[in-house]
Amino acid sequence: MRAAKMSGGTKKNEMHISGAEGIYNWTDISTVISSYTKRALSHSRGKPDKVVITIEKIFQKPKKINLLPVTTLKCSSPTEAKEILAGRLSDLGIFKPAIKNAFKVLVSKKTMRGASLIRIESGKRVEPDKMRGVRVSRFGMEKSADRKLVQRLSLVKLDATTVKEALMLASKASAYPDVIAEVCISDDPDYTTGYIASKKFGYVRIPNIKKPGKMYGGRVFFIKEDSSVSRLMEYFEKVPVILY
Numbered sequence: 001m002r003a004a005k006m007s008g009g010t011k012k013n014e015m016h017i018s019g020a021e022g023i024y025n026w027t028d029i030s031t032v033i034s035s036y037t038k039r040a041l042s043h044s045r046g047k048p049d050k051v052v053i054t055i056e057k058i059f060q061k062p063k064k065i066n067l068l069p070v071t072t073l074k075c076s077s078p079t080e081a082k083e084i085l086a087g088r089l090s091d092l093g094i095f096k097p098a099i100k101n102a103f104k105v106l107v108s109k110k111t112m113r114g115a116s117l118i119r120i121e122s123g124k125r126v127e128p129d130k131m132r133g134v135r136v137s138r139f140g141m142e143k144s145a146d147r148k149l150v151q152r153l154s155l156v157k158l159d160a161t162t163v164k165e166a167l168m169l170a171s172k173a174s175a176y177p178d179v180i181a182e183v184c185i186s187d188d189p190d191y192t193t194g195y196i197a198s199k200k201f202g203y204v205r206i207p208n209i210k211k212p213g214k215m216y217g218g219r220v221f222f223i224k225e226d227s228s229v230s231r232l233m234e235y236f237e238k239v240p241v242i243l244y
C-alpha cells in the first residue's frame with residue numbers, strides 16, 4: 001500500500017504519507033486490505049489524495065531468515081542519538097563521508113518513499129531514483145514466530161505493528177551480504193524511536209532520536225563500496241523472505 005498527497009496535482013510535488021507491504025496467505029488478503037486502507041486514510045502525516053494497493057501472487061518459494069535480536073538503548077535526545085549512531089557506524093567500518101551523507105538524508109524535510117543506498121567508503125548515494133529511493137518489500141512472518149513476537153512486544157508495551165514491521169524489514173535487508181548497516185528515523189511526527197540494524201549488533205532501538213511533532217525522517221542502507229546496486233535492489237524488492 002502507498003498513500004500520497006499530491007499538492008498541486010503533479011507527481012513532482014507528491015508527498016509520501018504512508019506505505020506498507022507484506023506476504024500473506026490468500027485467505028487473509030481481504031482483512032489485510034481493509035487494515036492497510038484504514039492506515040492510509042487516518043495517518044498522522046495527513047490525509048492522502050491518492051492510495052494505491054497492489055496485490056501480486058508470489059511464484060518463488062520464500063527464503064527463510066532469522067529475525068535480528070532486539071535491544072533498546074538509553075538515549076534522551078536527538079543530539080545524543082547522533083553521537084550513538086556515529087559511534088556504532090564507525091565501529092562497523094563506515095567512513096565519515098558516508099555517515100555525514102546519511103544524516104543529510106535522515107533529517108531532510110523532503111521525505112522519500114523508500115530508502116537511500118550509501119557506499120561505506122566514498123559516501124556516494126547510489127539509489128537510481130533519489131526521490132523514491134529503494135523499497136524493501138516481500139517479507140512476511142511465520143505464524144508461530146509472529147504470535148511469539150507480538151506477545152513479547154506487548155509485554156514490554158511496544159507498538160507491536162510498527163516495531164514488528166521495522167524489525168522484519170531490517171532482518172530481511174541485513175541478511176544480504178553487502179548490507180553493512182541500516183539507520184531509520186520514522187517520518188511519523190509522533191514516533192520518536194529509531195534504530196540502527198546490522199548483522200554485528202542486531203536491531204538496536206534508539207529512543208528520542210527525534211523530537212515529537214517533526215515531519216522529517218528517512219532510511220539509509222550502508223552498502224559495501226563495490227556492491228552491485230541492481231542485484232541488491234532485486235533482492236530488496238523482489239526476493240520473498242519469511243522471517244522466523
Ligand code: WAQ
Nearest residue numbers: 112113114115134135136163166186187188193218219
Ligand atoms: N523500504 C525502504 N524504505 C522504507 C520502507 C520500505 N519498505 N518503508 C519506509 N521507508 C523509508 C521511507 O523513506 C520513510 O520515510 C522512512 O523509511 C520511515 O518510514 O523499534 O515507522 O514507516 O520502535 O515512518 C521504527 C521502529 C519505525 C523503531 C520506523 O518508519 C522501534 C517507521 P516509517
Ligand code: MG
Nearest residue numbers: 018186187188
Ligand atoms: Mg511513516
